[in-house]
Amino acid sequence: MFRHDFASLRALYDRPLFDLIGEARAVYLQHWPQNEVQLCTLLSIKTGGCSEDCSYCAQSAHYDTGLQKETLLPLPQILATAERARANGSTRFCMGAAWRGVTEKDAKFQTVLETVREVSKLGMEVCVTLGSLTPEAARQLREAGVTAYNHNLDTSPDFYPQIVTTHTFQDRLDTIDSVQKAGMAVCCGGIIGLGETEDDRLKMLAVLCGFDPAPESVPINCLMPMEGTPLAEQPPVDIFQLVRLIAVTRIALPKARVRLSAGRSLLTREGQALCFYAGANSIFYGDKLLTAANPGTDADHALLKELNLGITEPTPLVAS
Numbered sequence: 352m353f354r355h356d357f358a359s360l361r362a363l364y365d366r367p368l369f370d371l372i373g374e375a376r377a378v379y380l381q382h383w384p385q386n387e388v389q390l391c392t393l394l395s396i397k398t399g400g401c402s403e404d405c406s407y408c409a410q411s412a413h414y415d416t417g418l419q420k421e422t423l424l425p426l427p428q429i430l431a432t433a434e435r436a437r438a439n440g441s442t443r444f445c446m447g448a449a450w451r452g453v454t455e456k457d458a459k460f461q462t463v464l465e466t467v468r469e470v471s472k473l474g475m476e477v478c479v480t481l482g483s484l485t486p487e488a489a490r491q492l493r494e495a496g497v498t499a500y501n502h503n504l505d506t507s508p509d510f511y512p513q514i515v516t517t518h519t520f521q522d523r524l525d526t527i528d529s530v531q532k533a534g535m536a537v538c539c540g541g542i543i544g545l546g547e548t549e550d551d552r553l554k555m556l557a558v559l560c561g562f563d564p565a566p567e568s569v570p571i572n573c574l575m576p577m578e579g580t581p582l583a584e585q586p587p588v589d590i591f592q593l594v595r596l597i598a599v600t601r602i603a604l605p606k607a608r609v610r611l612s613a614g615r616s617l618l619t620r621e622g623q624a625l626c627f628y629a630g631a632n633s634i635f636y637g638d639k640l641l642t643a644a645n646p647g648t649d650a651d652h653a654l655l656k657e658l659n660l661g662i663t664e665p666t667p668l669v670a671s
């Protein structure tokens with residue numbers, strides 16, 4: 352199989368826009384003929400007070416963002432949210448915790464495992480994003496019923512130290528390796544609008560293209576500038592740069608779900624439609640995305656209906 356490197360991704364990216372999205376559309380229809388969008392709900396199960404210094408994040412304890420620090424949510428509250436998400440049409444339920452990571456020895460990890468076991472009984476795909484993982488913690492998450500683990504690369508290896516200093520790009524890759532060895536699908540993408548170049552975005556994508564197996568899903572986030580963080584004044588991402596990146600991702604990783612993630616509330620309906628046309632086939636769904644605003648569920652259903660896009664059914668956990 353041809354693996355795209357930075358040069359081939361850049362060549363694709365620089366094609367005339369309509370040629371590029373035309374090719375991305377053809378690749379999309381070849382691999383995803385159902386013309387559906389996956390709806391994912393993301394719940395923050397432990398908010399704020401994080402030891403890491405990711406400069407885009409309102410949950411970092413390094414910045415004064417006014418965010419209320421919370422402890423791990425109780426299981427009944429998480430289950431109630433998951434049930435509501437399912438009733439609203441979500442097929443994937445993602446739980447995120449603001450901390451550096453977990454090891455199998457942490458008491459909080461046992462609570463997370465119990466939560467995963469209960470949520471996985473609801474028939475949705477279960478995804479968690481818990482930071483760095485040991486190989487053993489990854490194995491236990493898989494056993495508890497996690498279908499996918501989210502761990503974003505955020506940006507290129509070169510630009511990463513300008514965004515985060517409390518852990519390294521290699522730390523991210525090590526956790527992804529543990530996830531893959533445990534047999535969980537990898538959900539891994541990045542954030543654009545951090546001040547990186549378009550080359551940085553494509554270099555990040557080149558790293559994703561080197562994963563074996565390829566990532567199951569690739570969230571593409573646009574920065575939501577958060578007051579109090581070092582990136583609070585960043586300008587919004589240009590819609591055509593976003594569309595180009597989505598199209599190149601669709602061509603380079605044809606079988607991945609390309610998820611239009613944070614920052615969707617900053618896009619027009621027409622902008623979102625163009626992203627779907629260029630190959631995005633998954634969204635985060637629900638009024639809130641961790642600590643950031645997101646379009647309301649009614650608005651999303653109305654948009655999908657107008658675009659004649661269906662909703663993807665969940666894929667159950669495949670036994671190893």
Ligand code: SF4
Pocket residue numbers: 401402403404405408409410411412448449450451482
């Ligand atoms: S992105 Fe995650 S690891 Fe980084 S500060 Fe925010 S919660 Fe912590």
